[in-house]
Amino acid sequence: MSTLSGQDVFEGDDRQYSPTRLDGWLEFVSGPDRVQPEKLSATELAALSSRAQLRYNDLRAVWHANIGPIKTPQLLQLYDELAEIVESNRQDGDKAKPAALVDAYPGLGKSTAVREYGRDFHRKQIALRGETTPDGHRRVPVIYIALSGNTRIRGLNATICRFYGLPTRGDADSLAERAKDAVLSLRTAVFVVDDIHFLDASSRATTTMANHLKFLANTFPVTMIYIGVGVRERGILTEGLSPEQALHAQFGRRTTALTLRPFQIEDEAGRHEWRRLLLTIEQKLVLANKHPGMLADDLCDYLLARSSGHFASLMALINRGCLRAIRTGQERLDAELMDQVNNDAAAEEARLELVAAMEAGLLTSRPRSRLGQKRPA
Structure with a gap:
C-alpha cells in the first residue's frame, strides 16, 4: 500500500x-480507466x-462515485441501435x-450511455484513421454539446463553436459557417446534442428550429444524435405541424427515435436482469465488511423500491450509502444504514407505492429460483 503512505502530495483521482x-x-x-482500489479487510x-x-477512503469515495458504465442489456441494445445508424x-x-433521437425518462442513464458510445466511436476512428487529418489538423470524430433553457438558433450555433474553441461573436449565419469550417477541417462525423428538450419549442419557434436542425443535417456531413426527455411530445419531430400534417414533417422522417427502458420486475427475465445488475455493482464496491449477496439478496427489493428501477437513482443511493458506511466504520450496506441516506425527490415519491406492494406480497424483484433460499445473516 505504498501509494497510501508517505508525506508526498496526494491529489486523489478526481477528474475535473x-x-x-x-x-x-x-x-x-x-x-486512463480508473483502477479499483484494493479491498482491505x-x-x-x-x-x-x-x-x-x-487517502484510502478518498480513493474509495471517488471510485464509488464513478462506478460504470455497467453494460446492462438496455445499454447494449442502445449501443447496437446507435451503431446501426x-x-x-x-x-x-x-x-x-x-x-x-434517444428519448427516455430522466435518470435512466441515457446521456451516459450515448457519451460512452461516442467515446468508443471516437477511439475507433482514431485507431483506424490516425490522430491527424491528411491536412495536418487534429482529428475530432465526435463532438458533444449540451443545450440550456430555451436555446434558440444563434445559441445552438454558438454552442457548437464554443466546443471547438472558436469565437462566438457574430450572427447565427456567421457562426454556422465558422462551425462548418471546423467540422470539415477536423473531420467530425458525429454530433451528440444533449438536452434537446431545452430547444425553444414554442408554437412560433418550433417550425423555425426544426428547419434549422434540418439545415445543420444538410450542411454538416455528420450524424446527429439527439438526447432528450419528452422530445416527441414537444413537437420538434413534427415541426409544430397539426396531427393531420405531421406525417409530412421532414425532420421526423429523417430521425429514428430510440429509447432506454427502466428496469422492470414484472416477469422472470426482468427479475434476473435486476439481480445481475446488483451482483455486478456489488463486485465493484470496496467495503471491508461486504459479503456475497449484500445487494443482490439482502437489498434487492429495498433498492428497487428506493430507485424505482432508475439507474441514476440507484447509483446515487449506493454511492451515498458507501460513503456513510465508510464514515461510520460499518463498512457494509444494510437497510438500517440505507434508511439514513437521502435520494432524489422523484425516487422517494415513487417509493411508498412500491414498498406497499412488496410488503403485501404483490411484488418482488427476487427471481423464483431464489425465493426459497435463506438470505445471508
Whole structure:
C-alpha cells in the first residue's frame, strides 16, 4: 500500500473537466480507466495510519462515485441501435444523413450511455484513421454539446463553436459557417446534442428550429444524435405541424427515435436482469465488511423500491450509502444504514407505492429460483 503512505502530495483521482469543450472531451475519450482500489479487510484497514486511511477512503469515495458504465442489456441494445445508424451513414456530403433521437425518462442513464458510445466511436476512428487529418489538423470524430433553457438558433450555433474553441461573436449565419469550417477541417462525423428538450419549442419557434436542425443535417456531413426527455411530445419531430400534417414533417422522417427502458420486475427475465445488475455493482464496491449477496439478496427489493428501477437513482443511493458506511466504520450496506441516506425527490415519491406492494406480497424483484433460499445473516 505504498501509494497510501508517505508525506508526498496526494491529489486523489478526481477528474475535473467539461465534455462540452474540446479539451474536456478529449480527456474523457483518452483518459486512463480508473483502477479499483484494493479491498482491505477490517483488520488491515485498522492497521493503516491516520494519513493512509484518509487517502484510502478518498480513493474509495471517488471510485464509488464513478462506478460504470455497467453494460446492462438496455445499454447494449442502445449501443447496437446507435451503431446501426451511425456506421451505416456513409453517404457522400451532398446527401443528408439520418439522425438518431434517444428519448427516455430522466435518470435512466441515457446521456451516459450515448457519451460512452461516442467515446468508443471516437477511439475507433482514431485507431483506424490516425490522430491527424491528411491536412495536418487534429482529428475530432465526435463532438458533444449540451443545450440550456430555451436555446434558440444563434445559441445552438454558438454552442457548437464554443466546443471547438472558436469565437462566438457574430450572427447565427456567421457562426454556422465558422462551425462548418471546423467540422470539415477536423473531420467530425458525429454530433451528440444533449438536452434537446431545452430547444425553444414554442408554437412560433418550433417550425423555425426544426428547419434549422434540418439545415445543420444538410450542411454538416455528420450524424446527429439527439438526447432528450419528452422530445416527441414537444413537437420538434413534427415541426409544430397539426396531427393531420405531421406525417409530412421532414425532420421526423429523417430521425429514428430510440429509447432506454427502466428496469422492470414484472416477469422472470426482468427479475434476473435486476439481480445481475446488483451482483455486478456489488463486485465493484470496496467495503471491508461486504459479503456475497449484500445487494443482490439482502437489498434487492429495498433498492428497487428506493430507485424505482432508475439507474441514476440507484447509483446515487449506493454511492451515498458507501460513503456513510465508510464514515461510520460499518463498512457494509444494510437497510438500517440505507434508511439514513437521502435520494432524489422523484425516487422517494415513487417509493411508498412500491414498498406497499412488496410488503403485501404483490411484488418482488427476487427471481423464483431464489425465493426459497435463506438470505445471508
